[in-house]
Amino acid sequence: MDHELRRDRLRKSMRRVGIEALLVTDFVNVTYLTGFTGDDSYLLVREDGEVLLTDGRYTTQLEEECPDLDLAVRKPGASMVQLVIRVLRSSEIGRLGLEADSMTIGLEDKISDKLPEMALVPTTGLVEKQRLIKDKEEIELLRKAIRQAEKAFAVVRASIVPEMTEKQVANELEYQCRKFGAKQAGFPSIVAVGSRSALPHATPDEHRIAEDGFVLIDWGACEGLYRSDLTRVLATDKISPKFTRIYKVVLEAQTKAIHAVRPGVLCQDVDAVARGVIARAGYGRRFTHNLGHGLGIQVHEAPRLAAKNQTVLKPGMVVTVEPGIYLPGWGGIRIEDDVLVTRSGHEVMTHAPKKLEEMIVE
Ligand code: ZN
Ligand code: ZN
Numbered sequence: 209m210d211h212e213l214r215r216d217r218l219r220k221s222m223r224r225v226g227i228e229a230l231l232v233t234d235f236v237n238v239t240y241l242t243g244f245t246g247d248d249s250y251l252l253v254r255e256d257g258e259v260l261l262t263d264g265r266y267t268t269q270l271e272e273e274c275p276d277l278d279l280a281v282r283k284p285g286a287s288m289v290q291l292v293i294r295v296l297r298s299s300e301i302g303r304l305g306l307e308a309d310s311m312t313i314g315l316e317d318k319i320s321d322k323l324p325e326m327a328l329v330p331t332t333g334l335v336e337k338q339r340l341i342k343d344k345e346e347i348e349l350l351r352k353a354i355r356q357a358e359k360a361f362a363v364v365r366a367s368i369v370p371e372m373t374e375k376q377v378a379n380e381l382e383y384q385c386r387k388f389g390a391k392q393a394g395f396p397s398i399v400a401v402g403s404r405s406a407l408p409h410a411t412p413d414e415h416r417i418a419e420d421g422f423v424l425i426d427w428g429a430c431e432g433l434y435r436s437d438l439t440r441v442l443a444t445d446k447i448s449p450k451f452t453r454i455y456k457v458v459l460e461a462q463t464k465a466i467h468a469v470r471p472g473v474l475c476q477d478v479d480a481v482a483r484g485v486i487a488r489a490g491y492g493r494r495f496t497h498n499l500g501h502g503l504g505i506q507v508h509e510a511p512r513l514a515a516k517n518q519t520v521l522k523p524g525m526v527v528t529v530e531p532g533i534y535l536p537g538w539g540g541i542r543i544e545d546d547v548l549v550t551r552s553g554h555e556v557m558t559h560a561p562k563k564l565e566e567m568i569v570e
Contacts, residue, residue, distance in 0.1 A: 209345055211243050211274070214338060215253055221334050222253070227305035229254040230334065231292070234310035236505055237335040239433065242274045248288070252295060261291050289315055293322045305331045333510075340502065340510055341524035347548065349434035350503060350526055351557060353394065354546055356429035357436045358560050360384030368569055370418030370444065374399040377425065378412040385429040394428025394435035395507045405441070405540040408497060418444040422451060424540060428507065435507045437528050438558055439544035443568045451541075454491070454533050455564050458541045461485035461531040465499060465513075469529070469547050469554040475517040482531040483515070491533045500528040503546055525549040526557070 218241065222230055232238050232251040239245055241253070242260060246269055249262040262270065263282040270279060282291045296304065296319065306316060308330035320328055342350065363384045364377060372380075382393040400410035402420020417423050426439040443451065465482035479499040486495045500513035503526045511519040513527055521527075527549070532542030545558040561567075 209243055210343075211241055214241050215258060217338055218253055218335060219255060221337070222255075222305060225305065225329070225331055225334070227303045227329050227331065229299065229301045229303075230305040230331065231296075231307070231311075232335065233307050233312075233315070234335070237307065237310075237339075240335060240339055240505055242277055244270060244273050244277070245433065246270075250288070250292065252299070254299065254301070259295060261288070261295060263288075289318050293319065296323055296326065301326060303327045303329055305329045305334070307335075308332050336510055339504055340519075341522060342504065342526055342548075343524070346434060346504065347524070347526070349432045350436065350546070350548075353390065353429045353431040353434050353436035354438075354557050356385050356388040356390040356431060357394065357427060357438055358558065359388045360390075360429065361425070361427065361438070361440070361560055365442065365569060368417060368442070368444075370416065372417045373414045374401055374404075374410075374412035374417070374423070375414060377417060377423070378427075381425070381427050385427075388429070390429035390431055392430050394430045394437060397428075398424065398426040398439075400424045400540075403537055403539045405542075406534045406536050406538065408534070408540075420539070421445045421448070422539065424542060426542070426544065433505050435503060435505075436546055436558070437503055437507055437544060438546065438560060439530055439532075439542045440560060440562060441541050441543070441567060447564075447568065450538070452564065454535075454541050455567070457486060457489040457491060458531055458533055458543050459562065459564070461495075462529055462543045462545070465531065466529050466545065466547055466554065466556060469521060469527070469549060471521055471523050471549060471551065471553075473521050475511050475513045475519045475521065476515055478521070478529070479513045479515055479517070482529070486531060486533060494533045494535060495531060496534055497532065500530050500544075500547075502527055521549045523549050523551045 235247040246266040259278040377399045378397040399412040401415045405424035428437040461482040468481045498514035502509040530544035534540035
């Protein structure tokens with residue numbers, strides 16, 4: 209992973225917005241720029257170098273993860289604020305950029321209090337904008353995370369028995385992801401039986417897999433910080449006409465939306481394709497969330513495939529496409545795949561089966 213290249217790109221955007229340095233306070237952005245995975249650490253990026261502000265707990269980890277980085281280590285008893293002030297004071301910065309989305313007012317007040325001559329410039333999205341476009345290595349890690357998740361799912365699916373609980377399936381999925389090499393699950397899986405699948409964030413509990421006709425499973429794996437994210441609905445009983453009807457609408461919405469993914473298209477337009485299919489089938493009000501989100505170090509990151517999101521899709525972006533229909537009391541159907549925007553259109557990175565007849569487990 210070329211973190212230096214990432215920091216050099218950031219320096220270009222810093223020059224564009226007229227700041228001499230950027231204090232990166234968002235831990236995910238710090239990870240993106242350095243490879244360091246601990247939290248409680250800030251990165252000061254200057255024109256001529258950078259320094260990671262951290263504390264003594266992390267020195268071993270830092271030696272492993274980013275041995276070439278300059279460090280400013282907080283002494284026991286000293287606060288992070290004191291360390292920030294100390295580093296800034298010795299750096300002769302005229303205009304310091306702050307990350308407005310993660311900077312605390314407390315820290316900002318202290319800096320302007322102690323260093324009144326320094327101009328503080330709020331910025332938004334400088335690093336996030338870079339994170340939108342995945343490079344080759346990031347895409348390779350996402351591919352691995354997808355393969356791990358899909359292999360795990362195939363094993364769990366083949367061994368599902370009606371007596372299993374939601375929790376057991378979730379645990380088994382996570383275990384299998386690790387077994388296939390993942391560092392961990394990409395996020396806490398959702399395994400929701402029947403009517404419980406109408407709750408967008410149901411936590412797996414003691415409900416039995418086969419007690420209510422079908423089960424929605426939303427899972428992913430994490431490989432080298434990068435996360436996959438898929439959803440499938442398995443039918444555990446004879447499928448009803450209603451299930452068939454709704455499943456087909458969701459699958460059609462997803463297929464058409466995926467088809468619309470290509471460079472130059474606005475996120476909102478892809479969202480509208482899926483929303484149109486679902487609305488025409490009479491379930492418009494039952495598609496209660498965005499169509500999708502970016503994938504990367506975070507399982508939910510920019511760009512969002514959402515109404516009114518005017519981000520233009522570009523090659524290297526990776527998004528989920530996950531329409532759903534949720535009927536309170538009956539349940540929800542969602543189908544989610546991970547899609548890479550390519551120069552000529554898109555590539556569906558996930559391959560888990562999703563045709564209706566492939567979703568029946570017995
Ligand atoms: Zn998901
Ligand atoms: Zn998702």
